[in-house]
Amino acid sequence: MNLSNDRCVFLTFVSFISLFACLHAQECRTRMYPPNGPTYRSNVTWYTLDLDLPPYQRWTQVIKEKKAELTAMIQAVKDLANSFFHGKLIHLVDQGLPLIVDMLPYPFNEEIKGIASVSDVSLGEVVLFNIFYEVFTVCTSVVAEDLNGNIYHVRNMDFGLFMGWDRKNQTWTITEKLKPLVVNVDFKRNNRTVFKSTSFVGYVGMLTGIRPREFTLTMNERFNIDGGYIGILEWILGKRDGMWMSFLTRKVLENATSYEDAKKQLALTKLLAPAYFILGGNQTGQGCVITRTRINTLDVWDINVKLGRWYVLETNYDHWEDPFFLDDRRTPAMKCMNKTTQANINLPTLYDVLSTKPVLNKLTTYTALMEVSTGTLESYVRDCPSPCSPW
Numbered sequence: 001m002n003l004s005n006d007r008c009v010f011l012t013f014v015s016f017i018s019l020f021a022c023l024h025a026q027e028c029r030t031r032m033y034p035p036n037g038p039t040y041r042s043n044v045t046w047y048t049l050d051l052d053l054p055p056y057q058r059w060t061q062v063i064k065e066k067k068a069e070l071t072a073m074i075q076a077v078k079d080l081a082n083s084f085f086h087g088k089l090i091h092l093v094d095q096g097l098p099l100i101v102d103m104l105p106y107p108f109n110e111e112i113k114g115i116a117s118v119s120d121v122s123l124g125e126v127v128l129f130n131i132f133y134e135v136f137t138v139c140t141s142v143v144a145e146d147l148n149g150n151i152y153h154v155r156n157m158d159f160g161l162f163m164g165w166d167r168k169n170q171t172w173t174i175t176e177k178l179k180p181l182v183v184n185v186d187f188k189r190n191n192r193t194v195f196k197s198t199s200f201v202g203y204v205g206m207l208t209g210i211r212p213r214e215f216t217l218t219m220n221e222r223f224n225i226d227g228g229y230i231g232i233l234e235w236i237l238g239k240r241d242g243m244w245m246s247f248l249t250r251k252v253l254e255n256a257t258s259y260e261d262a263k264k265q266l267a268l269t270k271l272l273a274p275a276y277f278i279l280g281g282n283q284t285g286q287g288c289v290i291t292r293t294r295i296n297t298l299d300v301w302d303i304n305v306k307l308g309r310w311y312v313l314e315t316n317y318d319h320w321e322d323p324f325f326l327d328d329r330r331t332p333a334m335k336c337m338n339k340t341t342q343a344n345i346n347l348p349t350l351y352d353v354l355s356t357k358p359v360l361n362k363l364t365t366y367t368a369l370m371e372v373s374t375g376t377l378e379s380y381v382r383d384c385p386s387p388c389s390p391w
């Protein structure tokens with residue numbers, strides 16, 4: 001690694017800390033919905049994916065339409081990696097990662113091959129893209145129950161921490177390149193919706209999804225020494241088994257048939273790295289945060305209206321511990337939830353909570369809103385013009 005780069009990263013980090021210290025949490029936003037103003041960039045386009053097609057062909061239409069945006073994103077990642085590793089990483093990606101695709105389970109291996117075949121991006125690069133989502137997401141997810149027992153589930157998807165800071169525009173390079181790749185996908189079998197998801201083009205795992213009238217699911221990263229790159233590296237070297245976290249999320253959305261079934265699979269399946277699964281059901285009390293280690297479940301934190309817990313909220317820290325002091329999105333989000341009250345909770349007021357800085361920040365790519373009883377999934381691409389917290 002190059003010394004001047006190290007120093008630059010360090011200085012950037014220090015300047016962020018001082019910037020962050022100047023930013024007070026914003027007053028809770030109100031009446032932000034329907035989405036408008038400077039923090040709203042655009043609606044998200046819908047695509048249909050036919051699960052009855054062979055996995056190799058499923059993504060063809062989406063990739064064809066988003067080819068240019070996908071290539072631009074991968075190029076930005078490569079430029080960034082090159083500046084750190086002098087091209088060595090790219091060599092690994094082109095030589096090594098194509099071999100890895102066959103270690104991935106069906107149908108993910110075939111879907112990834114199909115994506116590479118119709119895009120202008122190499123197989124190794126598509127594999128890399130599918131790996132790096134597992135380790136760079138910092139997000140906020142909330143499941144809440146209103147006074148009628150209606151369950152809502154919303155999330156901000158924050159991505160791209162430390163991945164290239166554009167000083168002029170005051171944005172994260174990779175975060176900006178990802179925004180045009182946000183799509184809504186309606187996964188159908190026999191011409192009927194099985195589940196719907198907000199996703200990034202080129203990515204076959206799922207981070208946000210709904211099975212209409214059954215359950216809703218999001219995944220947040222759980223930072224841990226046992227996780228991230230170390231877990232992936234060990235898996236590549238054949239020293240570790242377990243399932244990729246976002247592949248499990250996809251499998252549960254595709255094949256679990258109830259809240260309880262989903263909960264069981266998310267709690268019991270052995271993983272490659274720790275994670276938080278945030279699950280909402282279709283009845284009162286059905287909402288939880290599952291805190292996972294690789295092997296087992298540390299904690300299941302349920303909605304319990306009788307105890308006054310009408311929502312559960314997860315960022316990227318265990319709920320029984322304090323968040324990292326430089327990254328406290330939990331306290332401002334909970335403050336706004338409490339201020340909203342259970343009597344006034346609905347998708348528009350939840351959008352307000354997720355629009356309050358620093359819950360909304362410069363890493364936020366999209367906000368997704370889900371209501372299980374109506375089968376609603378709505379997503380919006382977000383911006384956070386300065387002054388705004390970098391994470």
Ligand SMILES: *[C@@H]1O[C@H](CO)[C@@H](O)[C@H](O)[C@H]1NC(C)=O
Pocket residue numbers: 034043378
């Ligand atoms: C975006 O979606 C909202 C509803 O979710 C709709 O009211 C609005 O008209 C849409 N905006 C555009 C520009 O399509």
Ligand SMILES: *[C@@H]1O[C@H](CO)[C@@H](O)[C@H](O)[C@H]1NC(C)=O
Pocket residue numbers: 166169176
């Ligand atoms: C910076 O912002 C300008 C104006 O919005 C835009 O045209 C340009 O593409 C941005 N640059 C990058 C690297 O995103």
Ligand SMILES: *[C@@H]1O[C@H](CO)[C@@H](O)[C@H](O)[C@H]1NC(C)=O
Pocket residue numbers: 191
């Ligand atoms: C699929 O369903 C839609 C309506 O939901 C209908 O318009 C279309 O004809 C159906 N396609 C097939 C192949 O059955």
Ligand SMILES: *[C@@H]1O[C@H](CO)[C@@H](O)[C@H](O)[C@H]1NC(C)=O
Pocket residue numbers: 106107250251254255
């Ligand atoms: C879901 O189950 C079907 C039928 O068993 C299987 O073909 C499919 O691969 C499964 N989906 C995932 C993502 O594992």
Ligand SMILES: *[C@@H]1O[C@H](CO)[C@@H](O)[C@H](O)[C@H]1NC(C)=O
Pocket residue numbers: 213214257258259282
């Ligand atoms: C809730 O989900 C279960 C299991 O999927 C289903 O049997 C039940 O009908 C659903 N209830 C409602 C109110 O939709």
Ligand SMILES: *[C@@H]1O[C@H](CO)[C@@H](O)[C@H](O)[C@H]1NC(C)=O
Pocket residue numbers: 308331332334335338
């Ligand atoms: C929000 O309310 C809950 C339940 O009353 C309480 O435990 C929590 O401390 C409150 N949090 C904030 C930030 O106000």
